[in-house]
Amino acid sequence: MPYDRASSARPIPVRKMGFDFSKVPKKWFYDSAVVSHIANGLHLVFPAGERFFVRSVRHYLKQIDDPALRARVRGFAGQESSHGHEHERAFEMLEAQGYDIQTWLDRYHHIAFEVFEPRMPPVLRLSITAALEHFTATLAEQGLGTEFLDHAHPVMRDLLRWHAAEEIEHKSVAYDVLQAVDDRYAVRAAGLAIAVALLLGFWRSATAMLLAQEDISKAEIAAERKAARARGQNKRFVLDALVSYLRPGFHPDQVDNDQLARDYLQSIGRLAG
Numbered sequence: 313m314p315y316d317r318a319s320s321a322r323p324i325p326v327r328k329m330g331f332d333f334s335k336v337p338k339k340w341f342y343d344s345a346v347v348s349h350i351a352n353g354l355h356l357v358f359p360a361g362e363r364f365f366v367r368s369v370r371h372y373l374k375q376i377d378d379p380a381l382r383a384r385v386r387g388f389a390g391q392e393s394s395h396g397h398e399h400e401r402a403f404e405m406l407e408a409q410g411y412d413i414q415t416w417l418d419r420y421h422h423i424a425f426e427v428f429e430p431r432m433p434p435v436l437r438l439s440i441t442a443a444l445e446h447f448t449a450t451l452a453e454q455g456l457g458t459e460f461l462d463h464a465h466p467v468m469r470d471l472l473r474w475h476a477a478e479e480i481e482h483k484s485v486a487y488d489v490l491q492a493v494d495d496r497y498a499v500r501a502a503g504l505a506i507a508v509a510l511l512l513g514f515w516r517s518a519t520a521m522l523l524a525q526e527d528i529s530k531a532e533i534a535a536e537r538k539a540a541r542a543r544g545q546n547k548r549f550v551l552d553a554l555v556s557y558l559r560p561g562f563h564p565d566q567v568d569n570d571q572l573a574r575d576y577l578q579s580i581g582r583l584a585g
Contacts, residue, residue: 439503
């Protein structure tokens with residue numbers, strides 16, 4: 313499928329934000345503990361995961377001859393660092409609300425980055441990163457292109473929309489580095505399979521850990537999940553995105569969502585940085 317590479321030619325600015333989470337309530341999303349903790353579970357996965365992304369891409373920086381791609385890698389690293397900083401400040405919000413998250417974070421860090429990461433060859437780490445960047449850009453399109461985030465607390469809504477816009481801005485960086493160093497289809501497919509398994513495993517684990525600290529029955533959790541599905545909060549769009557990633561000839565810039573990001577960043581006066 314033909315696509316316009318104009319988005320890849322644009323600079324990737326690094327933005328410092330500084331959100332104030334002090335007034336965010338526990339049930340900040342749809343006034344639901346379940347929906348809030350599904351999102352909180354992803355918050356817990358993000359910062360260390362994004363540092364992994366940066367390590368995986370920067371490992372190959374010296375092998376990249378294209379100065380434009382090298383500049384995009386630096387912008388990608390800066391944006392991911394800003395995301396991690398803001399999401400770690402959201403950790404402080406959860407702890408202030410009374411949740412014990414450090415035990416889970418320590419276990420996550422050990423399994424993901426002390427057990428799995430050192431045992432993976434660098435190209436597989438890069439392939440996992442490229443796949444997860446496509447996944448996050450898919451979530452970002454939903455966040456900016458639907459009314460889903462309208463039902464979040466304003467501070468969390470702003471955090472997630474800013475993060476979403478930047479995920480779309482740098483959606484093709486890791487993929488382009490992977491194509492530059494190893495364009496084998498098998499490597500791309502293997503990275504996707506491992507990425508999905510690890511992300512869903514850690515995300516579900518984090519969500520379950522948070523829900524276990526709530527005074528809420530399994531029946532109530534099931535009812536809230538059913539209500540979420542009735543609102544159209546399902547995984548179909550993710551499955552469609554994963555299938556498209558496996559299509560021969562795929563490239564992230566084939567997904568026409570760049571204007572969503574630009575429109576949002578312009579609306580908050582941060583398009584240029």
